[in-house]
Amino acid sequence: MSETIETSRGDAVVRDALMAETMRGMAHVILHEEIAKDGLVNFWVSASDIRTVLFTLKQPAARLRMLYDITALDERQREHRDGLPDSTFTVSYHLVAFAGPHDEIRLKVPLLGLDPHVPTASDIWPSANWFEREVWDLFGVVFDGHPHLTRILTPPTWVGHPLRKDHYARATERPPYTLSEDQVFHEQEALRFDPSAWGMRKHSDNSDFMFLNVGPNHPSVHGVFRVVLQLEGEEIVDAVPDIGFHHRGAEKMAERQSWHTFIPYTDRVDYVGGVMNNFPYVMAVEKLAGITVPDRAQMIRVMLAEFFRIASHLVFYGTMVQDLGQLSPVFYIFTDREKVFEIIEAICGFRMHPAFFRIGGVALDLPNGWDEKIRAFLDYMPPRLAEYDKLVMQNPLFKARTKGIGAYTTEEAIDWGITGPGLRATGLEWDMRRVQPYACYDQLEFDIPTAVNGDCYDRVAVHIEEIRQSLRIIRQCVDNMPSGPFKAEHPLSMPPPKARTMHDIETLIHHFVSVTWGPVVPAGEARCMIEATKGINSYHLVSDGGTMSYRTRIRTPSFAHLQMLPLLSRGVLIADLIAIIGSIDFVMADVDR
Incomplete structure (x- = not known):
């Protein structure tokens, strides 16, 4: 069963009625409903209700099987948003059903203030883990309950959140760069790997961690990519992918280029x-x-x-x-x-x-x-x-x-x-x-x-x-x-x-x-x-x-694909990890943007 809707331009778009019916069954949590120019329905819900909505939409009856993307928007300089809920930052969730054409919806959460918080969805969809870390890194939105909310694309010592509108875009907007001995020491310490911070545990009181760094410059990792392996002999106990070495702010650059002149930048992503x-x-x-x-x-x-x-x-x-x-x-x-x-x-x-x-x-x-x-x-x-x-x-x-x-x-x-x-x-x-x-x-x-x-x-x-x-x-x-x-x-x-x-x-x-x-x-x-x-x-x-x-x-496929590496690595040999990495088919520019 489906229904036909019209976008603001008058284009007819077929939307799965079951998805809309599921959302409207939760009408009490919907703050606002709109249809974007792409025909996708945006349901606005509050931060306090988003977990309930996501959990409900993941159930078999709703058919929304994939959390395709999580992103955010700094609304502070936006002028054309008549009729939308008040928001300083807006977090968007894009869900896909894999059942038919246009079988997807977008959820939006309006957040007020410069210290926005929203509950994590990483325990509902594992794919949310990296997406939430990216939103926190680039926008400063805190996902309460996230298991490891740390920088993912910028260096651990970075100050600020680059995709906020008040963050500088060019080096010329900053004083000349200097690096003192104290700063060098601080940067080096920030790179020190702490296994306990990543949830890694020793096998016993008499054992210790054994690690192997693969990358970030190694032919088998297909780019500037680092994997920290916890080993027991040749067998991998756990793996921690470390990305962001290739991040160059493609999305920030898009805000500084005309619609035409950004086209050559897109070629360099994948x-x-x-x-x-x-x-x-x-x-x-x-x-x-x-x-x-x-x-x-x-x-x-x-x-x-x-x-x-x-x-x-x-x-x-x-x-x-x-x-x-x-x-x-x-x-x-x-x-x-x-x-x-x-x-x-x-x-x-x-x-x-x-x-x-x-x-x-x-x-x-x-x-x-x-x-x-x-x-x-x-x-x-x-x-x-x-x-x-x-x-x-x-x-x-x-x-x-x-x-x-x-x-x-x-x-x-x-x-x-x-x-x-x-x-x-x-x-x-x-x-x-x-x-x-x-x-x-x-x-x-x-x-x-x-x-x-x-x-x-x-x-x-x-x-x-x-x-x-x-x-x-x-x-x-x-x-x-x-x-x-x-x-x-x-x-x-x-x-x-x-x-x-x-x-x-x-x-x-x-x-x-x-x-x-x-x-x-x-x-x-x-x-x-x-x-x-x-x-x-x-x-x-x-x-x-x-x-x-x-x-x-x-939203690039490589970013999501590489996040699955720890699941695929546990219990295999180091040689098998090389085969797994090669079979994923990614490039780091596509991951880091």
């Missing part, structure tokens, strides 16, 4: 995902602005996104195999990745970070003869994948190192916020491109690869099959590429062509303002979720009717 990072950002802006993207631009976007899915999965495939000691495949696989980059460069002009998507379309039309290289690659790649199957997937040593290692169930994956290939490897056939199609995916035929065991081997197998499905999607894009414009004719879209600016003064002014200040996007809130290379990636944007974002929330 830095092997390229334009896949542009996708959810520009789509969210388009929802806020009411822009309809032409069919040709939609298909160009999909085709390039699938090329980057292939490139990312090839990096995963090669490095995963290399981590387990097989050195030859990575050289062959990276050669194939170069062929993908040659095609991307021929179309976009750049390889890894082309920043090719634009609000309302893409930067350029396809060049003459664009399809020749693509068709050659589509014929070349399937036999290569068959060779890799023999070289890797049928290798008895690779099977021995991956089968039955790092396994988790569908329910565990959902509890921890796992999406993408990691979720589908447990048997759940869930893909945003199919369940909640965006761009032109509803016009394309492809299968959703799944596995059964949810172990390291299955995660690799799903990635490989996704490469084959991406090739299938790209072939359909090449064969059915529509004609027409590659960008929307909309005043909030890309600037008019430069050649037209010499014809009349109005077009010249429009071009000048669009390039220097950027478009003025109407006030509102929208988020967009896509099936990115490593799982579901989303941008949650809040506009206050200006030329820059008031709040940009980047």
Whole structure:
């Protein structure tokens, strides 16, 4: 049973009535109800009621199985919030049901004062642990009852909460940096690892802790990432992931860039995902602005996104195999990745970070003869994948190192916020491109690869099959590429062509303002979720009717996936941990942002 609602723009959106019915069964706790520009329903509840609401919504009858995200908003400088509850800071909870399209809701908790408190949800959903630590670190919201509410993205000695509006954004806003001997000592002491603070216990009074630092600079941890292992011989008793070394304030930078000029920053989040990072950002802006993207631009976007899915999965495939000691495949696989980059460069002009998507379309039309290289690659790649199957997937040593290692169930994956290939490897056939199609995916035929065991081997197998499905999607894009414009004719879209600016003064002014200040996007809130290379990636944007974002929330799959590492590590050998880390498929820029 479902109902049709209308957004503030008049778009019809189908919403699962059972979820709304569950919330309205708790009508006494609802402070306010609104529909955002993305069609998602926002239910405002008080901090004293949020635990009851979350617990109720997690029950089987409500079907809200995943706590997808927790984030916050500093409301103090926001002007366009008529009719909303009074709030200094607002904490948002995004819940997903995995039952059908638009089967999700957003809960909001208004908090007053500069020392806001809200109860923890980490004992209801384990995925809440890191999300709450991030909100406390960046906004200063205290989650009462959290088991270890400490800094997670900024250094332990950091002063202040960076995503508050009164926190500086640039080094030039601060006095010159100095580091005295006392400060050096203080910083070094802050890095000292205290096992008891993390809840680690000795086995007996006569035993002591035995630790191994893996990282933060080690080939097997795939970036600037540290894992502290508690060992008993070769067996791992506990693991503590330590992240944040790569944090560079991407969400803070979004508040200082125009809607257009932030696009190149998105490429650097999942830095092997390229334009896949542009996708959810520009789509969210388009929802806020009411822009309809032409069919040709939609298909160009999909085709390039699938090329980057292939490139990312090839990096995963090669490095995963290399981590387990097989050195030859990575050289062959990276050669194939170069062929993908040659095609991307021929179309976009750049390889890894082309920043090719634009609000309302893409930067350029396809060049003459664009399809020749693509068709050659589509014929070349399937036999290569068959060779890799023999070289890797049928290798008895690779099977021995991956089968039955790092396994988790569908329910565990959902509890921890796992999406993408990691979720589908447990048997759940869930893909945003199919369940909640965006761009032109509803016009394309492809299968959703799944596995059964949810172990390291299955995660690799799903990635490989996704490469084959991406090739299938790209072939359909090449064969059915529509004609027409590659960008929307909309005043909030890309600037008019430069050649037209010499014809009349109005077009010249429009071009000048669009390039220097950027478009003025109407006030509102929208988020967009896509099936990115490593799982579901989303941008949650809040506009206050200006030329820059008031709040940009980047929810990346790698952040949630890496949080599950301690659960997968306990009781395995150190060598198995390397296989588990490799099979998760993450990059630290995607984790730390």
